[in-house]
Amino acid sequence: MPDSPTPTSVPADHPFRRKGRSTDGLFRAFFAGNAGLTIVILVLIIVFLVREGAGFFPDYRKELVLYRKAGLEFVDLSRKDLTAHEQMSSLLNRAYYAQVNAACRTEFQRSQEVSAVISYVSDAVAPAQSALERVQERAGEEGVPKELQDSLSAKYKELLAAALAGKPGEGLPPTPHLSSEERRQLLSELEARDPLSSDDPPLVVALQEQLSAKQEQASAPLADFRAAIDAFADASLDLDTLVAETGDTVKATKEAATLHEIEIEKRATLLKAAASAKTEEAKAQFETEARESVTTEPVEFKTALQPVLDRTPDFKAANAALAAALAEVQRKLPASLEDPKAGRYLSAFRKAAGEYERELSDTVPAMAAWKHDAPVGLGSTIMGFITGRDWITGGEWQDFYGIVPLFTGSLLIAVIALSLAIPLGVGAAIYTNQLAGPGEQKFIKPTIEFLQAIPSVVLGFLGIAVLGTILQETSMKDAFSWVPGFPIQQRLNMFTAGCLLGLMAIPTIFSLSEDALNNVPSAFAEASDALGASKLQTIFRVVLPAAISGILAAVLLGLGRVIGETMVVLLVAGNRIEIPDFTEGLGVFFQPAHTLTGIIAQELGEVPFGSVHYRALFVVGMILFAIVLSINWTAQRLLHKFRIGHD
């Protein structure tokens, strides 16, 4: 029906009619406008992300050029050796102390038991004791009122007596390595202790003395080893001073260059402010300030760097000294150490020695080949960002932006979350859809979907206060010491975060999998029944294969949710920017980590607007966006591609 006006119920004299419009058209325009606005906002967000992020690579490249020109990179060549040397000495030191301390195990246990008792007692008396301390502090010249003092002291005595009798909590900790007389002595010393003194009871001091005497005794046969370690550690002193001195020089160069740039920028900002100033007076003032703002000369990098380059022979000598020390210490090391832990450290040292030696020998040629004016390519900047193993910001020396540690953290947490959420979510979906009665279905579905309603910050809080603490305390129990990674050192770690995220992904995976199972035409199951298959056979051979694409899509959407979640990982994952130590096997999951989302939330609020760091965070945001987008897109494709029985 072309050109015929649409029939409406609007009366002839209604205002809309008068202006020649129908209400239908108005509603239509309203809804079209809403849809359009949403799309425009989405496009604007993408444009904004790209615009803020795109500036990152050129800016970062500029920073890296300055890093090279000012000579920081040159100093870092040697600093790398220095760090490696420190790691090597630390390994030897740990081997040495592990061996010494192995002989003093009983002494350590004794003093640990004593301090457990002391902390049990002081926890119990803490309320009265801290009240006493507070009144003492606030008392001033008049002194504490006698009544208050007496009542607090009485309270303290009462708590102390209860604690010594082992009444509160789980009772006094056991002391299997102390004689009963020592235990009595400890308790009586604690009883006699002045509530305000922070001195250790005499028994503690005595035990400390015993421990150090034993340590001395145990270290006597290892004197040669000790001397070798000390000689090795001291070999880096020359390089240490050299790096510190040249480091100061190049840092000064860099700062001068940055200052000059800031001043030029300052002049530009002030001139701009002058151009838009409202009064003549303000304008004149801005202009004078602009003239005075540039006070430094541009930096001549070549001349500034010369004193550092002149010390290349010193660097070479220090490098040779390190290599000599390494050879020396390898000759003097004991063939093996009795204590298994010490032995492990020693063999780790031996294993790393080859690598370290190679690194040392690479340094001198690298220094000779180094040029301060070699260009920094944009490609290598981008690669440095994508494959960089360091995310160092807010430092004094040089900021580096490499996302590998953040990406690994996000990935490992997602693995934990999914290995929890897939069995639970899919299993629950199969049960609800195929096996449960209608009554159960009515209960289970809304209950699981209710999980989604818990705000993530509440879950994060739960993670810190409850799950993290429970996990840590459970892991301390001897019965679980066989689990890799136990006892858990850090209360905030990837496992706790992954468990909570898994909880958040369950509803997504559950409801979408359930939908997928529901979409399998009932004819499939009926045919299977008719052929005499049992219920379980039908589920696993017929229904599940038919729904598998939908279930995969559900899992992928759950993964998207996990990767993009921020609050929980920020609160619970521990925020350690380091690639997790995979040598620990499965224990790797109990280490803390930082994530792509967490780093944005933690740092974006505080970076100066428009700085390189700010832009770096935007690039991280773009990467996240791309990851989640591609996961969702794949899920959609899966759903469409393998649809069964819907054509």
Add this chain to the structure above:
Amino acid sequence: MRNHIRFTAASLVAGALLAATAGAQTISIKGSDTLGAKLVPQLAESFKSKNPGVKFEIAAEGSSTAFPALANGTAQIGMSSRKAKPEEITAARAKGIKLKEVEACHDMIVVIVNKGNPLKKLTKDQVAKIFTGQVKDWSEVGGTPGPISIYTRNTSSGTYKDWQTLAMKGRNYAGGSQKLAGNEQIAQEVAKNKNGIGYVGLAYAKSSGVHDVSIDGVEPVASNAKKYAYSRACYYYIPENAEATAKSFLDFAVGSEGQKIAQRLGFVPN
């Protein structure tokens, strides 16, 4: 009908004016967590009791947040546990705001370890080695064997950078350090981890579950402020043309009464 609309409009304008004059009595303070978590709220409380009608908005999210807020006028006073950088001063100046620096008080950064850790003293060198990651096990510094876990503030914090200069000779933190939002969180995590070490402002050194460590034989107590290795000044920043209320609050904060409150909270008066 017309009159009615006019009346409504007039009362709305009047209301907005009233709100604006009432708003002039609100002092917004942003910046350092060290100052803003305990000290400034308490100062604000006792200032309010003397000057009824003044309201405070305090946001303590790290020193770096103070300067952008001052520059765009969302804060009247900035708190910082470090000196302002030249570019931060310029950024404010370009928006027509000249910042004045006022020394708030001194603060000591205290190294804390878990209560169960028998270690009572460390040297400056050992602290530097621990935080840069050269020393990885407590046995290397004379403690009970166990891998060291390091807890630090995050990068926006003034304390994060101060610590690098004061204790670590400007070197980078160990890769294994965990970055937490504030003093409180550091104290909590160290209390939960028997191999933990961290640094906090003096006011937090007495938290439960942790104990402080003497550095080079100097106890971290207020009377040792001059001798102690890791003490520093904290600052307020205020625009030169600030309102009278904000100025009088600062005078109160650095005056004898304010300094007494600072001392009670574990800061060292000027």
